[in-house]
Amino acid sequence: MYKIFETVDDVSRYTAQRLLDKILAKPAAVLGLATGGTMEPVYAQLVQMLQQQPTDLSRLTTFNLDEYIGLTESHVQSYRYYMDEHLFDKLNLPRERVHLPDGMAEDIDGACLAYSAAIQAAGGLDLQLLGIGSNGHIGFNEPYTRFSSRTHVIALSEQTRRDNGRFFSDQDEVPIHALTLGIQDILEAKEIMLVATGPNKAEVMAELHHSGVDEALPASALKQHDNVTIVLDREAAALLPSAEWRAVQTVQLLAG
Ligand code: F6R
Numbered sequence: 001m002y003k004i005f006e007t008v009d010d011v012s013r014y015t016a017q018r019l020l021d022k023i024l025a026k027p028a029a030v031l032g033l034a035t036g037g038t039m040e041p042v043y044a045q046l047v048q049m050l051q052q053q054p055t056d057l058s059r060l061t062t063f064n065l066d067e068y069i070g071l072t073e074s075h076v077q078s079y080r081y082y083m084d085e086h087l088f089d090k091l092n093l094p095r096e097r098v099h100l101p102d103g104m105a106e107d108i109d110g111a112c113l114a115y116s117a118a119i120q121a122a123g124g125l126d127l128q129l130l131g132i133g134s135n136g137h138i139g140f141n142e143p144y145t146r147f148s149s150r151t152h153v154i155a156l157s158e159q160t161r162r163d164n165g166r167f168f169s170d171q172d173e174v175p176i177h178a179l180t181l182g183i184q185d186i187l188e189a190k191e192i193m194l195v196a197t198g199p200n201k202a203e204v205m206a207e208l209h210h211s212g213v214d215e216a217l218p219a220s221a222l223k224q225h226d227n228v229t230i231v232l233d234r235e236a237a238a239l240l241p242s243a244e245w246r247a248v249q250t251v252q253l254l255a256g
Pocket of ligand 1: 033034035036037038039065066130131132133134137138139140
């Protein structure tokens with residue numbers, strides 16, 4: 001199901017509200033979280049909403065999708081740092097309930113196995129939030145990752161390293177490897193929201209729309225899931241077939 005909004009602000013408010021609704025409906029929810037530029041305004045909205053509506057977060061559990069290998073928690077580009085900065089510190093979430101893959105683990109294979117197992121032990125993901133790479137990756141599952149994958153080490157594609165180079169002072173600083181939740185782990189979430197904004201995502205969203213289920217396009221795995229919402233702004237939706245645009249009117253009415 002598509003939800004297409006006029007602006008990034010509308011997209012972020014809608015997405016944050018869905019996260020808040022999930023927490024209100026199930027205070028012990030297990031949320032799957034993402035990082036990246038797309039999520040910054042989403043988390044800013046969520047923090048604002050939670051300030052206006054104080055909510056008990058003491059039973060909430062979170063699992064992030066991915067982490068670079070070789071960056072310590074204090075590295076400003078590590079995803080742990082990102083999450084602390086944009087969400088965890090602002091909400092005072094208990095540290096023991098928030099989880100990210102450990103990109104500094106000595107036993108990386110053991111850490112991967114333990115991460116997928118911890119999600120299952122927590123009862124599985126109630127809601128998985130996803131962004132999408134310009135090459136169709138979800139988490140850091142690059143093209144041709146097996147759809148049956150669990151948490152694993154991935155060599156980042158050149159395209160992803162170029163895209164993410166914008167966050168680093170030097171392109172050469174972008175790590176070569178990362179840990180990511182596998183596609184099978186993602187598909188086991190009860191509900192999934194994929195969010196994409198801006199003109200750089202228009203092509204991949206059109207490709208995803210027309211694609212069959214194909215390991216060349218990791219996000220196409222979501223077509224096997226029966227509870228996915230794709231949340232787009234006008235720019236990211238620009239190359240979708242006109243039929244999808246009928247939804248825009250409805251959503252604008254809802255938003256307004
Ligand atoms: C981040 C993640 C990635 C990003 C994707 C889009 O945790 O899993 O899949 O969601 O690379 O990144 P942005 O939002 O920066 O375009």
